[in-house]
Amino acid sequence: MWAPPELLLRHGLPLGMEFGLRLPDGSAPSGMHDADVRAALAEGLTTRPLRETLADTWSWLQAEGDRHPTLMRPPPTPGWTPPRNSGCSTSSPTKEELPAMRAIIIGAGIAGLATALRLHQIGWDTLIVERAPARRGGGYAVTFGGIGYDAAERMGILPDLRAKSFDTQELVYHKSDGSRRFALDRATIAATTGPRSITILRGDLEAVLYEKVRDHTEIRFGATLTAIDQDDHAVRVTLSDGTIEEADLLIGADGLHSATRTLLFGPEEDFLLDLEHKVAVFMLDRRPAAVASGATGTLSSRGRTAAVISVGDGRNVAFFGYRADHARPDEDIATQLERVYGDLGWVIPEALAGLQRTDSVYSDTISQVVAPCWSSGRGVLLGDAAWCVTLFAGYGSALAVGGADRLGTELAAHPGDIPAALSAWEAAIRPEAERKQKLGRRVKGVYAPANPALLWLSLLPLRLASLPPVRRYMTRRFIKG
Numbered sequence: 480m481w482a483p484p485e486l487l488l489r490h491g492l493p494l495g496m497e498f499g500l501r502l503p504d505g506s507a508p509s510g511m512h513d514a515d516v517r518a519a520l521a522e523g524l525t526t527r528p529l530r531e532t533l534a535d536t537w538s539w540l541q542a543e544g545d546r547h548p549t550l551m552r553p554p555p556t557p558g559w560t561p562p563r564n565s566g567c568s569t570s571s572p573t574k575e576e577l578p579a580m581r582a583i584i585i586g587a588g589i590a591g592l593a594t595a596l597r598l599h600q601i602g603w604d605t606l607i608v609e610r611a612p613a614r615r616g617g618g619y620a621v622t623f624g625g626i627g628y629d630a631a632e633r634m635g636i637l638p639d640l641r642a643k644s645f646d647t648q649e650l651v652y653h654k655s656d657g658s659r660r661f662a663l664d665r666a667t668i669a670a671t672t673g674p675r676s677i678t679i680l681r682g683d684l685e686a687v688l689y690e691k692v693r694d695h696t697e698i699r700f701g702a703t704l705t706a707i708d709q710d711d712h713a714v715r716v717t718l719s720d721g722t723i724e725e726a727d728l729l730i731g732a733d734g735l736h737s738a739t740r741t742l743l744f745g746p747e748e749d750f751l752l753d754l755e756h757k758v759a760v761f762m763l764d765r766r767p768a769a770v771a772s773g774a775t776g777t778l779s780s781r782g783r784t785a786a787v788i789s790v791g792d793g794r795n796v797a798f799f800g801y802r803a804d805h806a807r808p809d810e811d812i813a814t815q816l817e818r819v820y821g822d823l824g825w826v827i828p829e830a831l832a833g834l835q836r837t838d839s840v841y842s843d844t845i846s847q848v849v850a851p852c853w854s855s856g857r858g859v860l861l862g863d864a865a866w867c868v869t870l871f872a873g874y875g876s877a878l879a880v881g882g883a884d885r886l887g888t889e890l891a892a893h894p895g896d897i898p899a900a901l902s903a904w905e906a907a908i909r910p911e912a913e914r915k916q917k918l919g920r921r922v923k924g925v926y927a928p929a930n931p932a933l934l935w936l937s938l939l940p941l942r943l944a945s946l947p948p949v950r951r952y953m954t955r956r957f958i959k960g
């Protein structure tokens with residue numbers, strides 16, 4: 480008998496743990512029906528009545544005492560639909576004999592939390608190890624679309640993400656003295672990102688994922704990993720608190736400066752491609768009056784960009800991105816921003832003053848991770864740790880969630896064969912990651928150029944989009960989808 484997984488899930492049946500043999504559609508299991516059994520019948524073999532088979536199986540299950548099997552649990556999220564061919568929907572006997580699988584995830588950012596959620600959905604146990612003492616909030620605004628949006632829909636988290644997303648009402652480009660160059664309205668901004676995309680604070684995206692996994696995974700805050708040891712059967716990870724954890728898979732989702740990557744593959748300088756810019760982002764405790772509620776104001780001048788983004792619920796983010804040749808080694812971030820942006824007017828003085836009152840600043844170089852391979856045995860990198868595409872590509876959170884979703888799909892499709900799952904996963908994700916890395920490198924060349932003529936040219940597409948006829952055309956196309 481075959482029934483689609485959606486039907487079984489709707490009736491609360493744990494996949495693969497019920498009576499009978501459930502075969503997915505497709506060509507793979509067709510041999511079960513097509514086999515020529517004439518020789519067996521000629522030898523006098525008969526088919527056992529179904530009633531007997533069921534009665535025997537039931538008494539065997541009761542004798543085993545396994546009345547609450549845990550393998551292949553149904554997913555906890557009602558809206559979640561198992562992807563086709565994910566392996567969640569197959570029930571080969573060998574797979575049911577496998578014990579529950581376990582993963583250690585390093586990092587509780589978007590990549591780590593999304594991976595924990597997806598692995599829970601395919602029945603894995605997870606432990607997350609996070610260096611920070613507690614969960615981070617705030618951050619910066621991310622545009623979340625593409626494979627991340629599709630994955631969020633499949634994983635059943637899209638409604639929660641949408642509820643926390645915000646629409647930018649107006650995007651205003653300013654000159655250095657604060658006067659307006661031009662502005663894009665809400666409809667035009669939406670048309671540039673497309674219908675299957677949202678804008679959300681990074682901390683809010685993490686919060687949605689955290690709420691979904693907190694009851695299913697242990698998160699060990701204030702800890703990191705110090706050593707990895709693996710063989711054909713397991714991976715053992717020594718943590719900074721002295722404990723040793725064993726699992727089937729180790730996932731390094733610990734960002735650009737991944738310690739997992741260093742332990743698995745070698746020093747970070749072998750993998751980081753410096754895009755010669757720096758970024759600093761922090762939450763403001765008040766919105767500068769010159770930026771309207773719901774709006775984003777931005778200015779670019781001689782290799783420097785600054786923006787104030789109103790991100791909903793009265794929260795505001797200050798963003799500074801500048802060419803690395805403005806930076807000086809060993810200068811603290813407050814001194815550096817003051818020196819690099821101190822001559823600019825508009826809301827810059829207010830934003831810089833806000834830096835003194837904020838409790839956390841994200842600041843780093845803008846670098847890509849270029850690694851020829853993302854896995855080594857039972858260790859794999861995911862998210863910025865593996866492929867950081869940078870803010871120039873504006874796609875890192877999408878790749879993190881899309882990558883996590885696909886990893887779960889491939890692990891479920893290759894039960895008991897982690898190397899095969901990891902190589903299928905990498906083959907699926909790498910082309911998209913490399914495309915976005917190329918885009919990031921192209922954007923670097925036109926990001927806040929020092930030359931005013933180049934700056935004018937780099938803003939030209941947006942300036943055109945702000946013109947009423949172009950705006951009307953783009954909006955019409957957006958509405959048509």
Ligand SMILES: Cc1cc2nc3c(=O)[nH]c(=O)nc-3n(C[C@H](O)[C@H](O)[C@H](O)COP(=O)(O)OP(=O)(O)OC[C@H]3O[C@@H](n4cnc5c(N)ncnc54)[C@H](O)[C@@H]3O)c2cc1C
Pocket residue numbers: 585586587588589590591608609610611619620621622623624681702703704732733734735736737738739758760861862863864868869870873874875876877878879
């Ligand atoms: C300013 C800015 C704007 C961006 N805009 C966009 C955008 O518009 N769209 C988009 O899709 N993406 C955007 N991105 C990229 C996106 O934010 C990242 O790609 C995404 O957050 C990566 O998530 P991650 O979980 O891989 O890494 P991270 O967010 O870096 O998370 C890593 C986690 O691991 C922890 N950790 C680090 N080291 C260790 C260790 N040794 N042990 C234990 N834990 C550790 C960290 O504390 C952190 O919690 C932007 C990035 C920036 C900086």
